[in-house]
Amino acid sequence: MFQQFTQCIQRTYSSKPIAQDASGSRGDGGFTLMETIIAVGIFTVGVVSVISLINSVISSLGVSQERVIAANLAQEGIEIVRAVRDTNWIVDLSYNDGLADTTYCVEYSDLKAGMQVGPGGACLLYQDGNGIFSHASDGGPATPFSRLITITSDVDSSANPFLRIESEVTWNSNTFTVEDHLYDWK
C-alpha cells in the first residue's frame, strides 16, 4: 500500500519516468477537445446566468423608482376627484355633480373643466420645464406615464350610494391602480 503510494508520488512529481514509460497513456495527453468544449460550456452557462441575474435586478430596481412616481400620480388623481366632490358640497350641489359614470383626465390645476373623456381615452402626462406633470401637451415633452380616472356609481351592502373612483397610471406596460370610495357623507 505504502509502496504504491510512494510510486504514485514519484510518477506525479518526476517528469522523467512518466515521459519514458507512460508515453501514450491517457494521463499524458492533456484534455481532449470534447472535454474542453464541455468544460467551457458549463463555465459559460454559469457566467451568463450570473450576468443575466444582475441585469434583471438592475432593471427591476428601475421599475421600482417609476412605481414611486406612478403611486404619487395615481393618488393625485383620487385627491382631485375628492376636491370636486367637496366643492360640490360647498356650493350646495349634489355630491356627484359633474362626476357621471365615465372616464376622466384630471389636472392638478383644473376643477371640472374639460375633465371628461370618452371611453378608451388616452390621458398622457407631459412634463413642463419646471418638472410639473400635466395633460397640457404644449407644456413640454411627453412622459411615459398616462393617468385615466374611471368613476362608477355603486351601492354598498347597506344600500348607501357611493362613487367608486379608480385612478390607473400606466407606463411601459406597467400599471399602478388606486381605488377609493367617495360617499355623500360630510
Added chain:
Amino acid sequence: MTGSNRFEKGFTLIELVVALGVFSIVMMIAFGAFLGALRAQRVTFAEHSVSQETRFALEFMSRQLRVASQDGGGGGSMVCLDASNSTPRVFDVGAGEIQFLNGREECVRFFFDDGTGTIRYENPAGGTAYDLTSPTGVTVESLQFTIRGNTNADDEQPRVMINLTARGLGGEEEEAARLTTQTTVTVRTLDLP
C-alpha cells in the same frame, strides 16, 4: 537527454505570445464587465436612497397638509399666516415653501433650503428647523407648491400640489439618479363659507 525531451523544452515564443494575448483579452472583458457592474451598483444605491427620501418627505408633508385648518376665520386675528393679509385662508405659499396650521393647530412651515439641498420644517414663531431629507443621502433640487381654493370666499375646497425633484449625492453616477415626483393633497376639513 535535455533538449530532446518534449517535457523539458518549455514554451516557444509564439506559444507564449498567443497565450498572453488570449489571457489579456479574457481579462479585459472580465474587468469591463466588473467595472460596469460596479457602476450599476452605485447608480442603484443612489436611486434607492432618492426614492426612499422622496417617499418619506412627500408622506410627511401630505399627512400634515391633509388636516390643515383655516387661519383668521370668524373675524379672529391671524395666528400663523402673514398678518398683513387679513383674508381668512389656509395656506401661505412662496417659492419652495408653504406655511399653515396643522391638525394640532401648530404653525408649520415646510421649506426648501437651497444651501444644503434639503427640505426642512420649523415653527416660524421660533424654535429649531429640522431636516426632512438627509443632507448626506440626497440633494433636493427643487420643491414647488401650487394651491387652489385657498380662501374661504372662493367656494372651493383647498388643495395643494407638491412637486419634488431630488438626485443622488456623490459622483457622476449618483447624480444621474434623479427623480421628480408629484402629488396633490385635498384638505379633509370642509372649507364651508
